[in-house]
Amino acid sequence: MNDPHSTPAHFGLTGQRIIVTGGSRGLGEQIVRRLVAEGCQVATCARGQERLDQLAAQLPEHALFTRTLDVTAAPLLHEFVAEVAGHFGGLDGVVACAGGARGGMLDSATPQDWTTTWELNVGHTAQLIAAAAPHLRAAGGGSAVIVSSVSGWKPGPQAQYGAAKAAQIHLATSLARELGADGIRVNAVSPGSMLIPGKRWDRMRTEEPEEFAAFTREFPAGQLVDPAEVAAVVAFLLSGAASGISGANIPVDRAQNAPTPDGY
Structure with missing residues (x-):
């Protein structure tokens, strides 16, 4: 099997100017690394400056523009987009x-858990694209990629997370129609369960090996998703190679x- 981490840059993205929210760790970090390898000018934001600084230090000098930011604070997110542009x-x-989720099952999740989960996923996505749209129009068009999840259409706990991810998928289809006349493409990517160092499935693999082995049976090949595989699809959707794909x-x-x- 090909190693997704060794995939050469080949989508013709050199010089493209891209913002990635939540790019300091996990999937976001892999997307940032992939886009830098593609030759893009990349900006990212996250709540912790230390992780942003660590990532920037591991990349070529001046390859990454960073800001500390809570993406649910819409005015600050708009300011960040304008600053990057x-x-x-x-x-x-x-x-x-x-993205992410707050709260537990229905009988324990609070109204604030539902609101926070919605704002972190759907609210921030809508505001990011709204803030970016004028700049994309000025550039003659562009691409927006929304990271949703298989939980958006394959039922599983918790409901507030699945509902928010389903809404992101609808957002992609709706905004693709709304912004298409301006040459702006909008698509969603829905990762499956990813094996990320230190995260839930990685901990399960070491702490609960029998349960992890049982979970791998949900995958026909017995292997969870590598975040680098998702990052490659994101890069493709940002590129001209995906010019016919929107919604x-x-x-x-x-x-x-x-x-x-x-x-x-």
């Missing part, structure tokens, strides 16, 4: 990668069945 002299694409939801899940070991 000014710094780069425009924008060619955005990737809404920041789509692209699963990158290795044909995964249930999205969690507690799937229904």
Whole structure:
């Protein structure tokens, strides 16, 4: 099998100006690394400056523009987009990668858990694209990629997360129609369960090997998704090679069945 981490840059993205939210760790970090390897000018934001500084130090000098930011603070997110566009002299694409969930099951999740989960996923995505749209129009068009999840259409706990991810998929299809006349493409990518160092499935692999082995049976090939595989699809959708794709939801899940070991 090909190593996704060794895939050469080949999507013709050199010089493209791209914003990635939530790019300091996990999938977001892999997307940033892939786009830098493609020759893009990349900007990212996250809540922790230390992780941003560590990532920037591992990349070529001046390859990454960073800011500490809570993406649910819409005015600050708009300011960040405007700052990046000014710094780069425009924008060619955005990737809404920041996301997550708050709260537990229905009987324990609070109204604030639902609101926070919605704002972190759907709210921030809508505001990112709204802030970027004028700059993309000025550049003659561009691409927005929304990182959703297989949980957006394959039921599993928690409901507030799945509902928000389903809304992101609808957002991609709706905004693709709304912004298409301006040459702006909008697509969603839905990763399956990814094996990320230190995260849930990686911890399960070492702490609960029997449960992890059972979970791998949700994948026909017995292997979870590598974040670098998702990053490659994001790069493709940002590129001219995907010029005919808009309003789509692209699963990158290795044909995964249930999205969690507690799937229904």
